[in-house]
Amino acid sequence: MKTPHLIAALLASVFILAFYYDQPPRREQTPEKITITYWEKWTGFEGEAMKATIDVFNRKKIKNKKGQVIFCKCLSVTQVDRKSALAIAGGQPPDICGFWEFNTHSFADMGALRPLDDLIERDKDKIDASKYIPVFWEMCKHRGKMWCLPTTPAAVALHWNKDMFREAGLDPEKPPRSIQELEEFAEKLTKKDKDGRIIQMGFLPPEPGWWHWSWGYFFGGKLNDGLEKLTANDPKNIEAFKWVAKFAEKYGREDMLAFQQGFGSFDSPQNAFLSGRVAMVLQGVWMANFIRFHRPAMKWGCGPFPSNFDDGGHPVSIGDMDVITIPRGAKHVDEAWEVIKFINSPEGMEYLCGKAEDPTTGEMNNGGQGKLTPFLQDRPGFIERHPHPFLKVFIDLAKSKNCVPPPKVAVWDEYQKEMTNVFELVWLNKMSAEEALNAAQNRLQPKLDQILKIQKLREDEWK
Amino acid sequence: MPAIESRYKGLLYALPWIIGLSVFTLYPFAASVYYSFTDFSVLQSPRFVGLSNFREIAGDEVFWKALANTFYYAALSIPAGLIVSLSLALMMNAARRGQVLYSVIFYLPHLVPATVTAILWMWMYNPEFGLLNSMLRPFFDFANEVRKWWDPSVVELMKADPKVAWGPPAWLSDTTWALPSLVFMALWSVGQNAFIYLAKLQDVPQEMYEAADIDGASTLQKIRYVTLPMISPIIFFNIIMGIIGAFQVFTEAFIVTKGEGGPARATTFLPLYIWDNAFRYFRMGYASAMAWLLFLIILALTIIAFRLSRDRVYYAGK
Numbered sequence: 001m002k003t004p005h006l007i008a009a010l011l012a013s014v015f016i017l018a019f020y021y022d023q024p025p026r027r028e029q030t031p032e033k034i035t036i037t038y039w040e041k042w043t044g045f046e047g048e049a050m051k052a053t054i055d056v057f058n059r060k061k062i063k064n065k066k067g068q069v070i071f072c073k074c075l076s077v078t079q080v081d082r083k084s085a086l087a088i089a090g091g092q093p094p095d096i097c098g099f100w101e102f103n104t105h106s107f108a109d110m111g112a113l114r115p116l117d118d119l120i121e122r123d124k125d126k127i128d129a130s131k132y133i134p135v136f137w138e139m140c141k142h143r144g145k146m147w148c149l150p151t152t153p154a155a156v157a158l159h160w161n162k163d164m165f166r167e168a169g170l171d172p173e174k175p176p177r178s179i180q181e182l183e184e185f186a187e188k189l190t191k192k193d194k195d196g197r198i199i200q201m202g203f204l205p206p207e208p209g210w211w212h213w214s215w216g217y218f219f220g221g222k223l224n225d226g227l228e229k230l231t232a233n234d235p236k237n238i239e240a241f242k243w244v245a246k247f248a249e250k251y252g253r254e255d256m257l258a259f260q261q262g263f264g265s266f267d268s269p270q271n272a273f274l275s276g277r278v279a280m281v282l283q284g285v286w287m288a289n290f291i292r293f294h295r296p297a298m299k300w301g302c303g304p305f306p307s308n309f310d311d312g313g314h315p316v317s318i319g320d321m322d323v324i325t326i327p328r329g330a331k332h333v334d335e336a337w338e339v340i341k342f343i344n345s346p347e348g349m350e351y352l353c354g355k356a357e358d359p360t361t362g363e364m365n366n367g368g369q370g371k372l373t374p375f376l377q378d379r380p381g382f383i384e385r386h387p388h389p390f391l392k393v394f395i396d397l398a399k400s401k402n403c404v405p406p407p408k409v410a411v412w413d414e415y416q417k418e419m420t421n422v423f424e425l426v427w428l429n430k431m432s433a434e435e436a437l438n439a440a441q442n443r444l445q446p447k448l449d450q451i452l453k454i455q456k457l458r459e460d461e462w463k
Numbered sequence: 464m465p466a467i468e469s470r471y472k473g474l475l476y477a478l479p480w481i482i483g484l485s486v487f488t489l490y491p492f493a494a495s496v497y498y499s500f501t502d503f504s505v506l507q508s509p510r511f512v513g514l515s516n517f518r519e520i521a522g523d524e525v526f527w528k529a530l531a532n533t534f535y536y537a538a539l540s541i542p543a544g545l546i547v548s549l550s551l552a553l554m555m556n557a558a559r560r561g562q563v564l565y566s567v568i569f570y571l572p573h574l575v576p577a578t579v580t581a582i583l584w585m586w587m588y589n590p591e592f593g594l595l596n597s598m599l600r601p602f603f604d605f606a607n608e609v610r611k612w613w614d615p616s617v618v619e620l621m622k623a624d625p626k627v628a629w630g631p632p633a634w635l636s637d638t639t640w641a642l643p644s645l646v647f648m649a650l651w652s653v654g655q656n657a658f659i660y661l662a663k664l665q666d667v668p669q670e671m672y673e674a675a676d677i678d679g680a681s682t683l684q685k686i687r688y689v690t691l692p693m694i695s696p697i698i699f700f701n702i703i704m705g706i707i708g709a710f711q712v713f714t715e716a717f718i719v720t721k722g723e724g725g726p727a728r729a730t731t732f733l734p735l736y737i738w739d740n741a742f743r744y745f746r747m748g749y750a751s752a753m754a755w756l757l758f759l760i761i762l763a764l765t766i767i768a769f770r771l772s773r774d775r776v777y778y779a780g781k
Contacts (some may be wrong), residue, residue, distance in 0.1 A: 008476070011479070086505065088506060089506050110507055196624075254633070258590060258633075261589055261590055262591065262592075413744050414739075414743075417739075420723070420725075421725075424726050428727055430727055443523070446519075446522065447523075450515070454502045458510060
């Protein structure tokens with residue numbers, strides 16, 4: 001053989017071998033042990049808490065029907081929704097995916113998830129709707145089926161800085177109870193320097209700016225009416241955004257913009273709330289963790305965010321939840337279900353969400369993800385041991401009938417972005433609340449109609 | 464038959480590249496034509512929906528807004544890039560000493576990855592603490608002093624409301640300035656183009672300048688009647704590359720606005736909106752349709768540029 005041929009043959013064989021060996025790494029499957037994979041969205045301390053919970057599961061050495069011990073490998077995967085979508089489309093999904101609740105209905109619509117109803121039915125003595133806070137159970141449902149189960153739920157509340165309240169002559173134990181009071185308190189808590197520059201604010205609507213879609217709910221509005229009709233320009237939503245515009249007008253858009261430039265990133269002591277620049281914020285149950293990490297000495301309180309209507313003691317909150325799912329095409333459904341079942345048992349869930357004992361070693365963890373559990377009733381001692389000093393506030397908020405989950409409409413991701421745009425248009429005085437909301441409604445309703453039309457066309461594929 | 468044998472051999476050696484190109488470029492390219500006529504979420508098999516994606520595009524305000532933003536960006540960035548890089552090249556060419564040093568200085572920003580550039584400029588543009596506004600503020604202060612001297616009644620107004628005083632814009636947070644800020648940011652890395660111009664400038668025969676000198680041409684006349692015609696093929700090349708680049712603007716806008724294209728969609732460019740639809744809303748069919756429209760627009764502009772250039776670009780030897 002001539003040298004060029006030899007080189008060519010060598011190159012070709014490397015090329016072919018590369019294709020041959022480029023298969024997903026083989027999992028360690030033995031007659032005694034079966035390994036399954038779990039892609040989890042969290043990194044950082046929340047990811048560690050999830051991994052620790054999975055470690056407990058592994059130590060329990062639960063066996064499948066064939067008598068193999070189930071070993072779950074938990075991997076932190078960023079942008080887990082996009083990566084999972086490709087893995088599912090490629091037919092090589094992990095056995096378990098940790099998503100956000102708002103992903104699951106669109107993934108379900110696309111047939112990317114395995115419904116859990118038969119598995120729940122099989123274990124109905126352990127997993128049952130009656131054990132869960134209704135809003136969280138409902139969040140797992142879409143078009144009549146269960147697509148996921150909770151990992152860590154959350155609700156949002158008003159957090160206030162007690163020292164700043166005291167300094168402004170307000171009672172640190174009495175947060176605002178109505179939107180009007182919120183405005184009054186905010187005014188008292190706002191300070192300017194001698195040049196008229198804002199140096200402290202009572203409340204700043206775009207901080208942190210994660211729930212711009214939700215303002216209407218605090219005014220009694222809503223974003224949808226069932227799965228087929230959007231109601232972006234509901235009169236109550238218009239009222240809410242008028243309030244936003246009024247706020248911007250009152251404190252000056254440019255002045256607030258200049259003030260905001262001094263804020264550091266969320267997970268840092270320079271966070272607007274943690275650094276004492278903004279006295280009241282709308283934040284989730286996780287905020288307590290960041291206060292503990294960055295400003296442990298801070299005096300703060302939390303309670304329901306005020307609304308402008310009185311609904312007989314049912315405060316408004318936003319339900320938010322991390323969930324666990326089995327993707328379509330997962331190879332080890334029964335084993336994956338064992339993991340989901342463990343996380344949704346009191347011992348697994350409490351270990352993940354708060355300070356609890358490892359049932360295999362008897363050791364205490366350091367507080368898990370520091371959130372509430374999705375259960376109606378926690379075991380005695382859980383709330384007392386929990387690192388969050390106001391956990392009860394969030395449990396009550398989650399149980400309120402006005403705790404709203406993100407709507408399950410098929411255009412949700414785009415709808416949410418549209419509402420952020422509405423906020424910006426109104427905040428920057430580019431459009432009136434009414435114009436901006438009408439524009440959003442007129443743009444997204446046809447999009448939803450179009451998607452629903454195609455969904456109908458695909459009805460035969462959807463099981 | 465050595466000729467044929469060597470042809471096969473050549474093909475064999477090129478085979479990995481040919482396979483790569485067909486699998487990773489040609490196939491997706493062709494497939495996206497089909498997908499643009501389907502509903503395709505990646506997770507389900509595509510389903511033919513005829514022209515419905517294109518009909519939806521026609522009525523999609525954000526598409527038109529994004530297209531307008533993209534045209535605006537191109538209209539600002541292509542001429543600005545041309546003028547700045549050509550001026551740099553002319554200056555470098557005229558420099559008697561230190562040409563290498565200047566080249567290095569102007570080329571360096573091009574080596575900085577787009578992500579780093581974007582993050583760096585976010586700090587430059589910070590309205591309160593940014594370098595840019597720190598530099599501009601004294602000028603505005605001076606202007607305000609002049610105003611007070613000119614019209615003393617302004618003093619009281621300024622005291623009552625600090626906003627009456629002039630100040631530098633909030634750049635990326637301002638709907639008017641956000642897009643021009645991105646154009647200005649892009650100018651930072653025109654060193655690459657300046658380099659190409661410089662190479663061509665040094666190619667212009669000295670005799671022509673000498674002839675122009677004898678005819679009594681001024682410096683500007685020499686640039687207009689000698690330099691520009693001689694380097695016109697390169698200008699043309701850079702304009703074509705500029706059109707293609709400007710219509711694909713993505714990275715900087717994505718990073719600076721954290722993928723949102725804000726404030727209030729002021730920097731939502733078409734590629735950003737395509738990305739949103741493909742990977743955020745999982746509407747690959749709709750995104751493919753928009754991507755094809757974008758491709759056709761770039762193609763049309765390139766053809767127009769070629770038409771217009773016919774009598775204006777000088778190719779030596781033709």
